[in-house]
Amino acid sequence: MDALSLGFSPCPNDTFIFYGLIHGRVPTSGLTFRERLEDVETLNGLALAGALDICKVSYHALGYLRDRYCLLRSGGALGRGCGPLVVARGGATLADLRGKPVAVPGRFTTAALLLRLADPAIDTLVYMPFHEIMGAVARGEVAAGVIIHESRFTFRDYGLTQLLDLGEWWEGETGCPIPLGGIVARRDLGVETIIAVEQALRSSVAFAQANPGEAKAYIRAHSQEMSDEVCAAHIDLYVNDFSLQLGPEGEAAVIELFSRAEAAGVIPPSDVLLFPSL
Structure with a gap:
């Protein structure tokens, strides 16, 4: 299989999370990745155009993407005390x-x-x-x-x-944590490939949490205008247990957000299964 196109932002939480995946520090089941770093709204637009295989997107954008992309359970930004x-x-x-x-x-x-x-x-x-x-x-x-x-x-x-x-x-x-951004994968990659990507991403998050200093140069290369203190605070705020695995609480929060957004007419309704399943 050709390298999968992978889009994420240059923000410290994303470069922290994806470092292990991009730099071959975790098992990937033979998959390779071609990174593209862009701001969040550019990534939303690329996903809306179907231009990337795997992409970090805003949950708002995902409301328009559910027919083409499914949501991975690892790698995203969801938590408490971290809203706009x-x-x-x-x-x-x-x-x-x-x-x-x-x-x-x-x-x-x-x-x-x-x-x-x-x-x-x-x-x-x-x-x-x-x-x-x-x-x-x-x-x-x-x-x-x-x-x-x-x-x-x-x-x-x-x-x-x-x-x-x-x-x-x-x-x-x-009463739910706030879903901010998630990692999506094109459904036409096939369920087995999508599950392999999800597992590799979970390993990348775990690697970052176990080796927080290794990615520092990569993080700083993409966040040169931030102080070390702001970079560290950014990672601490947006990388948490939900980044490793959404779990029932995280999944319920995403479903609640989509339910309210649909009821308000902000996103179109969809009955497509949100998560990949073998």
Whole structure:
């Protein structure tokens, strides 16, 4: 079999997780991979175009991908205390945002989905790369922004305040951890290949957790603008037991998110089995 195309982001949690897989440090059942690192919304677009065999995508995007891709149980970002934040300049409130432009890090990001579920009246969304949002809010180009990734740790440096933690809102509403991004595989790869990829990915997560220092150079090569402290905080926040295996709690959280998004008309309904099964 030719090398499988594999897309993930340059964020520290992804490079940490995929290091072992990419660098031959775990068994892969003879499979080889061709990596492509892109920002999350670019990855969503590539998956929507069917351009990658395996891809990290936002769960929002997966709502449109279920006929073509299945969800792997390892390698994703799902947890507690790690949701997107709504931030604004001082003095603003959530009610102030209705009818005003609010920046989100892409149409198909889970951040955009959560904002629509939390307050449908905030509906004037402006899509921009995640790393541009804080500056746009600070300059007054938008009324507020929904921030993700390492922006959680640096928004105060821009003089911004937090209006809402969308992960905290989700956990309060549902009791579930928040599904942010998952790893998907093209269904036409065949179930046996997909299961082998899932097992290799689980091994890669386990390798990273057991050898946290080995991937440091690879992580830093793709996150040069971050300090070591922010890189470490990023990994600690987004890599957890759910990254190794979703388990019943994680799977239930994903199903709950899709159920609510379908009921709100944000994603189309689907009755296709979400996970691979022999």
